[in-house]
Amino acid sequence: MTTTIMTPTSAWPATSRLAGWAAIAVAVTIWAGFALSIRAIGVSALAPADVALIRFGLPVLILAPWLASRLPALRRVRPLDAALVTLGAGLPFFFTASWGGRLTSAAHVGALIAGTTPLSVALLAFLIDRTAVSRARGRALALILGGVALLVAGQGALDGAALGGAGLLLGASLMWGAYTLGLRRAGLDPIGCTLLLCLPSLAALGAMIATGMVETRIMTVSFTEILPFLVVQGLGVGVLASLAYAAAIARLGPATCAAVGSLAPALAALGAVPLLGESLTPMIFAGIAIVTLGVFRAARS
Known part of the structure; x- marks a missing residue:
């Protein structure tokens, strides 16, 4: 049974779909910065909760003038759909990703989150909406996952x-x-x-900080140290990428957007070399190429 509310992808005119491709390109570029900034939390003076406060607080502050006009629509969102959004990219996601990033590398963050999201979307779409995966898209997903495996293996043995x-x-x-x-x-x-994503996350985070459940050091850190996270996590991921991804999904559909999002690991792996001093190996280059091919085939399927 299909529960999609928004206009089907095929109903969008060509110009609107072109805008969708532009939007997902913006989101993917910013996500590469997300992978790098998640990895950088471990070496910064900020606590993970501080970065989360920036991630969810800045969008609420910027978008506050539009809150009153969106309240009626927000109240109509079904509980399951609201949970998918707020839990899927809210505090649980942020803390899980940041904890995993501290134990691995920027390339792993990009590869194992964005790189495997097409499979996650296909699995959840089948479980929730009983949406089957075509053979062509299945082959494209297999390519993406093969490339992701090379990206992970190229980082060396995992302890x-x-x-x-x-x-x-x-x-x-x-x-x-x-x-x-x-x-x-x-x-x-x-x-x-x-x-819908940021308001509950910010409220929950505020409660956690007030009760001492999480550590915060933001009041003792200089603005110079905070600024990169304001730009990447707050403005970039929190506002620009969130708006762009929502617009892209409305025009292209979740399966296509998840597949194109798999390009983020390639950008993150390349950016980690000059910014974080991480190395690239021939295996990582091969993984990037295979992921890119899989994304191209998935977008055409």
Whole structure:
């Protein structure tokens, strides 16, 4: 049984679908920065809760003028769809991804979250909506996963801690797949989707900070140290990528957006070389090429 509310992808005119491709390109580029910034939390003076506060607080602050006009639509969102969005990319996702990133590398963050999200979306779409995967898309997903495996293997042997980190990142991928489906099912515009994600996350985080459940150091850190996270996590991931991804899903559908999102690991792996001093091997280059081919085939299937 199909529960999609928004207009089917095929109903969008060509110009609108072109806007969808532009939107997903923006989101993928920013996600590469997300993978790098998640890895950078471990070497920064900020606690993970501080970065989460930036991630969810800045979008609420920027989009607050539109809250009143979106409240009626937000109240109409079904509980399951709201849970898919808020749990899939909210605090549970953020803390799982940041914890996994501390134990692995930026390349692993990108590969094991964005790289495996197409499989997560396909699995959850089957479980929730009974949506089958075509043979052509199945072959494309197999290519993407093969490339992801090379990206992971190219980082060298995983010790016990890194294996645990990889498991956390795979869990974050499943959450992100839920978020991807939830965006389409919620029937909200991009601003509404972003508010649905950030408002509950910010409220829960505020309660956790007030009760001492999580550590915060943001009041003792200089603005210079906070600024990169404001730009990447708050403005980039929190506002621009959230709006762009919601717009892209409305026009292209969750399966296509998840497949194209698999390009983020390639960008993250390349960016980690000059920014974080991580190395690239021939195996990683091969993984990037295979992921790119799989994304191309998935987008055409």
